[in-house]
Amino acid sequence: MVSLAVWCWLLAGQGFFWRTDQRLPRRAQGVPAQGRWPSVAIVVPARDEADVLPLTLPSLLAQAYPGTAEVFLVDDGSSDGTGGLARSLARSEGGLPLTVSSPGEPERGWTGKLWAVRHGIALARARDPEYLLLTDADIAHEPDSLRRLVESARGGGFDMVSQMARLRVASPWERLVVPAFVYFFSQLYPFRWVNSARRRTAAAAGGCVLLRAEAAERARVPESIRQAVIDDVSLARAVQRSGGRIWLGLADRVDSVRPYPRLADLWKMVSRSAYAQLRHNPLVLLGTVAGLALIYLVPPAMAFAGLAGAGAWAGWAGLAAWALMTGSYLPMLRYYREPWWTAPLLPFTALLYLLMTVDSAVQHYRGRGAAWKGRTYARPEAEAARES
Structure with a gap:
C-alpha cells in the first residue's frame, strides 16, 4: 500500500517526469532571419x-x-x-x-x-x-x-x-x-x-x-x-x-x-559515477537502496505473492502499483521507439541499477571508484586533504 501511494504521488507530484514533451521549440524567434548571428x-x-x-x-x-x-x-x-x-x-x-x-x-x-x-x-x-x-x-x-x-x-x-x-x-x-x-x-x-x-x-x-x-x-x-x-x-x-x-x-x-553492447559495458558506465551521485554517503546509499526496493521491487513481488495466496489485498495493491509504473514508462519507450511490452520489465532493470549502485560504492571503498579510461578520481574532500 505504501508503494502504491508513492507511485500515485510520483505521477502527480514529481514534475510530470514521465512525460517526454520537453523539446527544443520548433520555431524560435531568438535571431531575426536577416540579423547578425552570434559567434x-x-x-x-x-x-x-x-x-x-x-x-x-x-x-x-x-x-x-x-x-x-x-x-x-x-x-x-x-x-x-x-x-x-x-x-x-x-x-x-x-x-x-x-x-x-x-x-x-x-x-x-x-x-x-x-x-x-x-x-x-x-x-x-x-x-x-x-x-x-x-x-x-x-x-x-x-x-x-x-x-x-x-x-x-x-x-x-x-x-x-x-x-x-x-x-x-x-x-x-x-x-x-x-x-x-x-x-x-x-x-x-x-x-x-x-x-x-x-x-x-x-x-x-x-x-x-x-x-x-x-x-x-x-x-x-x-x-x-x-x-x-x-x-x-x-x-x-x-x-x-x-x-x-x-x-x-x-x-x-x-x-x-x-x-x-554488453551488460558489462553498461554496468561500468553507470557504476563509475553512481556513488558520486550519492555524495559518497553510506546513509544516502542505504536510503537509495531502500527506496528503489520499495518503489520498483515491492509491486511485482506483492503481485506474485497475492497470486500465490499471500493475501488478495496485497496482490491487488502490488498489481496496481506495477501498472502505474508500467504506464509511466511507456512515453520513454515510445521516444526510443521500443515495443510497449518491454515496459513491465522495468522492475528487473531497476534491480540491475540497484546492484550497479551498490557495486559503485564497493569499488569506491576499494579505491577504484569514479574510474574512466585509465584514470581514477578521489572524492573532493580527500583531494582537498591531500592538497592541504
Whole structure:
C-alpha cells in the first residue's frame, strides 16, 4: 500500500517526469532571419575516441550555421591517434575550421574531462565567442543542430540550453537498460522543474550544452567545478547559482553513437559515477537502496505473492502499483521507439541499477571508484586533504 501511494504521488507530484514533451521549440524567434548571428566556439574534449570520431566530428564540421563558428577538439592524452585522426577528417571533410590541441596531464584537483574543457575554453576565448557549445566526442549532430540551439537560447532568454542526446539502443542489453537510464534521470531531475524559473532544480546533459560565454565567466566555469565527476549537473548548478537561466530537454536531432553492447559495458558506465551521485554517503546509499526496493521491487513481488495466496489485498495493491509504473514508462519507450511490452520489465532493470549502485560504492571503498579510461578520481574532500 505504501508503494502504491508513492507511485500515485510520483505521477502527480514529481514534475510530470514521465512525460517526454520537453523539446527544443520548433520555431524560435531568438535571431531575426536577416540579423547578425552570434559567434560560437565548439569545444570537444576527446580521450581515445578514434572509434567514434569518424561518425561524429564530420557532423560538427558540417553545421549549417549562418554565423561564425569554429571547432576546438582537445586531445586529452589519447593513445589511439585521436588528434591525428581529427586533423585528417578536417582535411577530407572540410566545413568549419578545426583546431586540435592537447593540454597535457591534468593538474591535481581536476578531472580529465574538465581539464580538457578548460583548455578548450581558453583557446576559444581568444576568438571572443558569444556562445560555447560543449559537446562530447561521441555525439553526432544534425546539420541544423547548432542553429536551433542558438535560436532557442536567444528566443527563451536562457544562459544555458542542454539536450539529452538520444542514446544508442541496438543490442538487447541497450534496449533493456538505456531508456530506463534516461527515465531514472528525469525522475531525479524533472525537466519541467529544471526549466522553471520558480524552482531551484538544476541539471544538464553533458553531451550537448550551449552556454553563453558571459555566463561561463560569471559562474567561473570550469574552475568552480574542476573536481566534479558528474560534471553536467555541477555545471548546471554553477550557472544557476550565478544567476543564469537554464533549460534541459530531450533531443530529436542529437544522438550518441557510443556502443554499450554488453551488460558489462553498461554496468561500468553507470557504476563509475553512481556513488558520486550519492555524495559518497553510506546513509544516502542505504536510503537509495531502500527506496528503489520499495518503489520498483515491492509491486511485482506483492503481485506474485497475492497470486500465490499471500493475501488478495496485497496482490491487488502490488498489481496496481506495477501498472502505474508500467504506464509511466511507456512515453520513454515510445521516444526510443521500443515495443510497449518491454515496459513491465522495468522492475528487473531497476534491480540491475540497484546492484550497479551498490557495486559503485564497493569499488569506491576499494579505491577504484569514479574510474574512466585509465584514470581514477578521489572524492573532493580527500583531494582537498591531500592538497592541504
